[in-house]
Amino acid sequence: MKFKIIGFITLVLIVFAISCQNDGQVEFNRYYSGGSQIYQSHCQNCHGAKGEGLQALIPPLTDSIYLNSNKxxxxxxxxNGLKGKITIHNKVFDEEMPSSDLSPIEIAKVLTYVTNSFGNKMGTINLEQVTADLGKCK
Amino acid sequence: MRKLLIGVIILTLFNACKSTNNAKLPILGNAHEVTKMVNGKSATVTESATIPDFKFVNQYADTITRKSLDGKIYVADFFFTTCPTICPVMHRNMIKVYDEFKGDDNFRIISHTIDPKYDTVPVLKRYADKLGITGNSWWLLHGEKGDTYKIATSYLQSVQEKNPNGEYIHDGYFILVDKQKRIRGTYMGTDPKEVDKLIEDIKTLKADPEEAVAK
Structure with missing residues (x-):
């Protein structure tokens, strides 16, 4: 009897764990696939299909350490775009990235895509996070 | 008998493949009829369109004219350094062409800026450095806006000053020109497959006996 109860509770816990993970996974997939489309139409021309950038003109999006420390x-x-010197993979870039007209949800999606593609793995950057970050723009 | 037949078929196919390798590139542009005096008689001959004379300045501030390209096969395109749309894609692809032929002094790439006000010679030099291009294989050309827009039409390209959003409009084509200054192909510079085709066509053109003797 005791075993049955323990077994049942374990089963319930497993089901919960899977469904929670699935919720997270579903959200991630939604952000990621939407972000992929936005990346293609707004970022890919300059940053490249593989996030490879362009020589010393356009920085690649493959520097996980930079992305993580500037998350x-x-x-x-x-x-708002980006101007001034930045160091990516130990190389200095000093060009200007134009601002964009993307909405906060689109920004969240495209950031989720970029920070989980090209060898990066940072998990979902969701709307709440983006809204909070946008409130603190310099 | 059957073996022989198969052999013949294979040989035929092989030759078919071979003959396409020797294919000549078409001559593009509007050919026009010219009346000339031939042996004291007036005769009408068809002449293919050629790129007219021009005068621009490259990233090293050297003057570049039509004569600078004598005896050279070259590829031309139109861009500007602050272009956020198709130019990075075009030049990412053009680097492939540059890398393939940069050792060949009878080959050039010329990129005309359509925004000469911003893209001054020092700006073009800086762009070239950042793109990693050195030497004389790839010239970035600065000139009067009117001159550039006029030469664009000779390359079958359309360039517009600015659309209502304040953006420059230009075609993203790479244009292949032979030693006789005739257009031999146009390739969408944003499409890696077309750019691979361009590289193949340059090789075909270089192998064309007509090009080997042309000065």
Whole structure:
């Protein structure tokens, strides 16, 4: 009897764990696939289909350390553009990225795509996070 | 008997493939009829369109004219350095062409800026450096806006000053020109497959006996 109860509780816990994970996974997939479309139409021309950038003109999007350490600033970069020197993979880039007219949800989607493609793996960057980050743009 | 037949078929196919390798590239542009004096008689001959004379300045501030391209097969395109749309794609692809033929002094790439006000010679030099291009294989050309827009039509290209959004409009084609200054092909510079075709066509053109003797 005791075993049955323990077995049942374990089963319930497993089901919960799977369904929670699935919720997270579903959200991730939704952001990621939407982000892929936005990337193609708004970012790919310059940053390339593989996030490879262009020589010393356009930085690649493959520097996970840079993306991670600037995670909360990324939304502002996408919205307002980026100017001045930045160091990516130990190379200095000093060009200007134009601002964009993407909405916060689109920014969240495209950031989820970029930070989980090209060898990056940072998980979902959702709307709440982007809204909060945008409120702190310099 | 059957073996022989198969052999003949294979040989035929092989030759069919071979003959396409020797294919000549078409001559594009509007051919026009010219009346000339031939042996004291007036005769009408068809002449193919050629790129007219021009004068621009490259990233090293050297003057480049039609004569600078004598004896050279070249590829032309139109761009501007601050272009956020198709230019990065075009030049990402053009680097492939550059890398393939940069050792050949009888080959050139010329990129005309359609925004000469911003793209001054130092700006073009800086762009070339950042793109990683050196030497004289790839010239970035600066000139009067009117001159550039006029030469664009000779390359069958359309360039517009600015659309209502304040953006420059231009075609993203790479144009292949032979030593006689005739257009031999146009390729969408944003499509990697077309750019591979361009590289193949340059090789075909270089192998064309008519090009080997042309000065």
């Amino acid at each position: 909360t600033a990324l939304a502002c970069y996408v919205k």
